[in-house]
Amino acid sequence: MRRDENGDFLNYRALAEELVPYLVDLGYTHVELMPVSEHPFYGSWGYQPIGLFAPTSRYGSPDDFKYFVDKCHQAGLGVVLDWVPAHFPSDDHGLANFDGTPLFHDPDPRRGWHQDWNSYIYDLGREHVRRFLVSNALFWFEHYHIDGIRVDAVASMLYLDYSRSHDQWIPNQDGGNENYDAISTLKWMNEEVYKHFPNAMTIAEESTAFPGVSAPTFLGGLGFGFKWNMGWMHDSLSYIQEDPVHRQYHHNTITFPLVYAHSENYVLSLSHDEVVYGKGAIHDKMPGDECRRQQTFVHTWATCMDSQVRS
Template sequence: MQLTHPAFIEPFDLYMFGKGEHWDLYRVLGAHPMAQDGAEGYRVAVWAPSAREVYLVGDFNDWRWGEYPLYPVGVSGVWAAFVPGMRKGALYKFGIRTGDAGGGRIVYKTDPFALYAEMRPGVAAVARDIDNHQWADDDWMQRRAEAGPPLRQAVSIYEVHAGSWQRKTDGTGVGGHPFLSWEELGDGLIPHVQNPGFTHIELLPVAEHPLDQSWGYQTGHYYAPTSRHGTPEDFKRFVDRCHQAGIGVILDWVPAHFPKDDWSLGRFDGTALFEHLDPRRGEHPDWGTFIFNYGRHEVRNFLLANALYWLREFHIDGLRMDAVASMLYLDYSREDGDWLPNEHGGRENLDAVEFLRQLNVVVHGQFPGAMTIAEESTAWAGVSRPVYTGGLGFTFKWNMGWMHDTLDYFRHEPVHRAYHHNALTFSLLYAFTENFVLPLSHDEVVHGKGALLSKMPGDAWQQQASLRALYAYMWAHPGKKLLFMGGEFGQWNEWDESRALDWCLYQFPAHGGIHALLRDLNGILRREPAMHAHDHDWTGFRWMDFSDWGGSVISFVRQCPDREGAPPVLWVFNFTPVVREYYRVPAPGGGTWREVLNTDSEYYGGSNAGNGGELQARTDEWSGGHHLVLTLPPLAGVALMPG
């Protein structure tokens, strides 16, 4: 390769970067193919304002420092150069001489804007370009934009860890590793998601990360899809195929922290560039990671542009943000004296609040129909309320309270559930304070917690019946749905990122029955407006009876009052193994009611107790209302509809 030359960067680009509002920043910084003075090569640029010198090193010069200099671009803190002869696929890093006393140190850093990176354990950036795929999902993208935020749509999310959904043990995976390629994942995953009727796939973080056991939550390269499954082009083709199959794709995104690896963002130019210098604000005590300095314009721009990068360049349909609570509170997981209050003396991280609000405004403004989802585990008010009303502006918030209470209830032996009845009913006191997603996520099936099925008490039949009842209750409850992989067929073993799911269980009818139940639950969810159009307001829900704590029975109606001809769905649950005959349940109307779903059906692996398909509502002489006299199957949920 020839020597480098100074590279021109538009002053407007530098101005917008300084303001923290350059939404295409990833096209300015990083490495991009271009021609200059008749020569082909790459322009490379990096932000390192405290550096004394910056050189490009790579496999093209045996990683020698001092041969390919970058040049300062004014007083912007950006260093850039045109590198004639640099080719796609070249491995590179930046060699940075810091401003330390005594001539400084030389640190070797990967490109923060790398579009691709080596397979672990390598950490070098790989020269790539962005415009490398011809999209064929125009119909999907247009429908998404016209439909707008999916608050009134059916949303049923299948959460996936791409590295362990399936694995190869014969050495034929990507690069000889056990990982399936994006093409192979698409071949198997897309029909597997279509069959039970999930509307979206949510992928655990796919940005490059050096440690498999982190599941992607310790991100090393924010702009590089992991090489474990192929190239960025391969990932784009995967998303394109999902859209053409009618499936949305959500990414787990991690703006809350980043690892301390010496090759990554930390102390990038010898100073605390991306993170706070003071560890009381700049480090996570639990995770041993750095915290982004959300108050610095350039750092905020790095993250904002990254969110837009996935949405624009990969057509991603939503971002689920991990550990939002850790961003919002300065004293998160800290003892007194280990944190610094804000300028008003409070515990709120005002810079992070402003960053999240700006992010949500920009995302929803530029990508109509795309969603942002917060994993926020506290009672922070207005997480999913608009910014103009004082909220954070997320589309949805994970309902962690519902998840904890519900799993705690189902862990109890049925004979004891009467004493925990409020764990079922409490969630309806706050169900409409936010736009909630009900998550049964990866976090609930790891680190000794056991799989969902193994959490259930009793013998194998009761465990499977309880799991079916749990799923029916979750799908009937207001809120969008999220289920981690393996739950769709009732895996017994808790999740292990180093091994594939236990697909062999499909040979057993009871596990196939769980899968069939989810298919029918998703069918009702998608087909009936009553089950999704009013997930986030009281008009879509009405209690029929929640007072039978002794029998562990509840009943309620899902409804869609503003859509003519949309029938209600009456749900009745019996959370004990006792068949309850001649059980009287209030009904929202008279006439014939059809039993449209019964989790105790033999089709799902149940005992087939039920109501023979149809019932006639009876009139209450004293009130003029109506009721049904049912046979309530054991450990089961029943759905009934008029007609």
């Protein structure tokens, strides 16, 4: 979050006054915020939430956040929130061992602990956990009038063996790696959101080839409105980093996304994950002088014109 001249965070109201006109001037139709739910560790960017029903107090009060959403809507901007139902931190003052027992997670670390993020995994086989998360998704639409949610780390929810070696996970009752409880919970969440808020958007950050992520649930899909096109993002960034002399040998990289372009309701994504930790801006990843980089950027942007792009 941007800070003021005193080093303090801008609050939601001040942010609205600066950010909204800027986005309108650039022609954006929506703004997506990284998780605003209360979180103890600022360095997590909100992806380790602990108070799912509260916008973080770092930037003001709940009414201040409502003001921000209202200002966006008055300017014709939709508001999309990152939502994190896959895992939660182990802080004692949060959901971890809430009543002295593993109330929200499986006590077996092969099901209940995510070693990549050092956090607990919601046990979606428990009805109170399912209801807690689905009600939370609806809460943000009902009380803060947001327009959509982007669901974080969906792939980690769908697969029991996600980022695990063969001895670190437990198969489902059929011997497979699909997490049936997560699948049913995501379907239920999408059904409830679209039933109560027909004009809403639900967007999945899902990086595998799991079928039917954006297909309706009555057709066997997960029911999301959209899915991030992670493959396009990685292939496109790989292609533009090649020297123009060598790109003729890598045309398959830029054309392969067309093979599956219509298999889901894709949104082309350019995520913050692609610029942090020293990865650099897209402009800086391109070879050549400034003129060459600008030409590459224009042509890359042109390939997106028949799709939807968010950044």
